[in-house]
Amino acid sequence: MKQTGIVDRFEGDTVVVEIGGKPMNFPRAGAPSMLAEGMVVVVRDGRIAEIDQIETQRIEDDMRRRFERILGKQIDE
Numbered sequence: 588m589k590q591t592g593i594v595d596r597f598e599g600d601t602v603v604v605e606i607g608g609k610p611m612n613f614p615r616a617g618a619p620s621m622l623a624e625g626m627v628v629v630v631r632d633g634r635i636a637e638i639d640q641i642e643t644q645r646i647e648d649d650m651r652r653r654f655e656r657i658l659g660k661q662i663d664e
Contacts, residue, residue: 590630591639593646594622602635604628 592606601612602622611630618635622628627642628635 588631591642592628592630594624594626594628596624604630604635606630 590606592604592611595603595605595610597603597615598612600615602615602618603610603612605611613630613633613635619628619638622635622638625643625646627639627646629637629639
């Protein structure tokens, strides 16, 4: 079964991924080497199979736009 989630944090040899609003633990061994907090990942067969690069980039772009809007409003005030 395929699921997607967002990497929340690393705890030793464990990666905590939020899936459907709930934290789930996965082994760090075997996970993609470039894994970082905030990345969207695909989980299959009880392990992190891959990074969803497109969805991760979309979320990063959205957050950057929101941050820029906040800064813009603070500068204008």
